[in-house]
Amino acid sequence: MAAAEEQGPGLVPRWEVQTDGAGHWMPFDPTSSEAVEAAHELGQEEFSLTARGFAYRVNFKACEQTNTRTGTVRAIRRTLVPRPTHMWEVEADIGWVPFDMVQQEALEAALQRDQKQHEFERSGMGYEVDLAAFEQTNLGTGRVRLIRRSPLPATPAAASTSADPTGGGTASLSLPSSPQAPSWTEQPLGNGAFLLSFDAGDGSLSVVEDLHFTRITAEKDYDPTKLCSLTFEALGDDVVRLPCHTEAIPCYFKRDVITQALLTKNQCPHCGAFLPVPGPQPAGEMKAWLRPDISCDGYFDTGTWCIRYIFPSGRQNKRMLRPGEPYSGTTRSVFLPDCAEGRQALQLLKKAFSLGQLFVVGDSITTSLKNTVVWASIHQKTNLQGGANGHGWPDKGYFERLLSECAAKGIFPDEQEQPAEEATLPTTEPGAEGPKHSSGDDHVDQPLEEARAATTSSMLKKRKRAPTPAEGDVEDAAAAAAAISSPPLLLGASDVGLDLGHQDDEEGGEETGWRVV
Ligand SMILES: [Zn+2]
Incomplete structure (x- = not known):
């Protein structure tokens, strides 16, 4: 637009x-x-x-x-149409999703005409929208869902997410606050469910404003003729001190040099301390909610945390692979058992998402799509069943690997969220998945034995046939129909409209190759 x-x-x-x-x-x-x-x-x-x-x-x-x-x-x-002023959305199980454009326009027109009701049909299902109550009723199933209408910003540039740049809410991490730097917001949805919105900004990073590094004074605080340990040039007068700095291990650098270095890796080049530098994740949403009625295979009678990531298409910012070029968005569903380890894993994924470390714009090996949203080397479970080879459950080594993949990006569990037996971080076994950006791997979990074998095997005693992800994705047929009625990223064609059953069949870890400024 x-x-x-x-x-x-x-x-x-x-x-x-x-x-x-x-x-x-x-x-x-x-x-x-x-x-x-x-x-x-x-x-x-x-x-x-x-x-x-x-x-x-x-x-x-x-x-x-x-x-x-x-x-x-x-x-x-390509056609020209009046600029829409409002967005119409329906509250599906995965959160608020926009109506398709035909219904957007029809609903807006109906409202302008003071119509009380609007009926439409989608994929063979009839729906009635009550424009006074702001509810949609599936005429076949009777299922009622809330709808909403919100004003669109006058300029599309500001439309990417609704993130509040100041952050806040029940946020447990603090991120950069300058308007152009990435930011995120959390909206609690009750019962532990939440919606995180990540705004990628334009990819700028100011180590002083965003990361609160301290500017220090030449002569007084340091010797400006001393050589920078990264570039071997004299430090000069634009130097910042990192929060990891100590007398014993001094960590200060030329401001532009450390900025550049941190965009490549979020660690102090001198002492190796992790710093809360946001990753190059595109703008998107992470929604998590608990489904007590479905189980990950191997976790009989344990509910499941469903996580849905939605990344709209957009234009790449300067930290992404090909700045200025458009990229295509994606939608992913992943699953975690509602056990102590699963809840800890959820907290880790939440942190990783907030820090912009879960997804990147890259070229997908799996689909050979260029400029699309792909996993950023933290593996996730896209299936309820199928085991390690099927990117699903059960997989006894998964939590250990998730911990080490997150640790490699400086993301650690909160102490109080650690399961009792999980007092320390596991070390990665030699030959197992490296903690570095080990992209280009086989997308298959490599079995790491031990540790939780005992726990897992007891969980394996009884198995319940878990629903397929397609079933697990929505509560029931009515919900499925309602979701079909308002697909969020729908490309007109009917073959897309019926795509609810499709699940990504690969786990995270595609080749990414994001670039830095
Ligand atoms: Zn340091």
Whole structure:
């Protein structure tokens, strides 16, 4: 939706896909449309787009999109439409998701006409929206869901997330506060559930404002003719002291040099202390909620923490792989058993997400998509079952590996969240997954024996047939239908609309190769 000014007042470009031979066009969801527009503006011939787990290749010359899995080719077009002023969303199990563009416009029009009710059909299901109560009723199942309408910012640049740059709430970590630096907010949802929003900002990092390093004074605090240990140039007069500094191990550096170094690795180059430098994760949301009624395989009678990550498409900031270029978003679901270790793992993932360390923009080995959101070398369980090889449960070595993968990024469990038997961090075995950015691995958990074998084997005694992730993803058929009725990142075509059953079949750890400024 950029460059609207050139298009005439109040008009914005919108991309649409032809859904059938009868000339029906369906608009892309707003974020996908914006990403496609950005690629188009840059004069790219092709663009890779992900929506609800499907990958598409958009070819601007041919004016068509290809579903890379099914091979379905559909015509696309660019139109100009009045700039939307409000966003309509429905509260699905995964959180608030936008209605598709057709319903966005229909709902807004109905409201303007003072209509009390609006009915529509989606994927064979009828729905009725009560515009006074702000509720949607599935006419087939009777399931009622809340809807909401919120104003859109006048400029799309500010639209990426609703994150409050000051952070806050029940936040347990503090992150940089300058407007351009990444930031995050947490919204508690009750019963331990939460919604985290991460705003990537423009990728700037000020070690003084964001990380609170201390500027120190030449001659008084240090010798400016002394050589910098990183560049072997004289320190000069723009020098900062790190919080890890001690008399015994002095840690101060030229400001620009340490800034550059920290964008590559969030550790003091001198003493190795971890520093809370946000990673290059794109803007997105992490929602976690407990499902007492489903179990990870091997955890009989134990509920499951469902975690849903939603990353809209967007434009890469200067810390990402190819700054300025658009990237395609993704949606991922992962699962943790509601046991002491699982809850600790959840806290670790929460911290990693807040610190921008869980995902990056990269090129996916699995899907061969370029410029897309991929895992950032912290493995997660995308299936309830299937064991280590199926990126699911049970997997007795998983918690140990998660701890060491997080530790490699400076993310540690809070003391009080540690399970009793987990007083110290496990050490990674030689030959096991290295703690470094060991990307390009096989996406398969490598079995690490020992430690929790006893615990796990007792859990393995009884197994209950856990629902498949597709089932686990939604509460019931009605919920599934409602979710289908309002897919958040839907690309028009019906083959996407029915994609609820699709699950990512790989665990995290794709090659990433994010770049630093
Ligand atoms: Zn240090």
